[in-house]
Amino acid sequence: xxxxxxxxxxxxxxxxxxxxxxxxxxxxxxxxxxxxxxxxxxxxxxxxxxxxxxxxxxxxxxxxxxxxxxxxxxxxxxxxxxxxxxxxxxxxxxxxxxxxxxxxxxxxxxxxxxxxxxxxxxxxxxxxxxxxxxxxxxxxxxxxxxxxxxxxxxx
Numbered sequence: 001x002x003x004x005x006x007x008x009x010x011x012x013x014x015x016x017x018x019x020x021x022x023x024x025x026x027x028x029x030x031x032x033x034x035x036x037x038x039x040x041x042x043x044x045x046x047x048x049x050x051x052x053x054x055x056x057x058x059x060x061x062x063x064x065x066x067x068x069x070x071x072x073x074x075x076x077x078x079x080x081x082x083x084x085x086x087x088x089x090x091x092x093x094x095x096x097x098x099x100x101x102x103x104x105x106x107x108x109x110x111x112x113x114x115x116x117x118x119x120x121x122x123x124x125x126x127x128x129x130x131x132x133x134x135x136x137x138x139x140x141x142x143x144x145x146x147x148x149x150x151x152x153x154x155x
Contacts, residue, residue, distance in 0.1 A: 110139060
């Protein structure tokens, strides 16, 4: 016996609501958007507007390629792709709110860089709300999305 217990196996040191600090940043790995992402999103969403799936339609409207659906871009702001949910572990109750502003188009071949900055901690009796400012930049350092996400944690 090695004394190994899979229930105590952690990717990172656990943190609680009270351990979090305003101004902390969390990042997810950069990812390059591909046409496969477009196809998968079309299947998932059922959205079949030609602005997302017809290159000639896009070019006629001044786009260089297929234009990513806004919700497809928001999917690249999934905090679960980074370390934060591993740090808070079982404290996470749920993702409770999000908002986004789309500032630039996202196209196949763009590489997206997502960052979450902790901007507010709202303590409650037995829980707390963590509020993040979210940004996504592309490979040209252009800001393509700003937004906010809120998570409910056990204290």
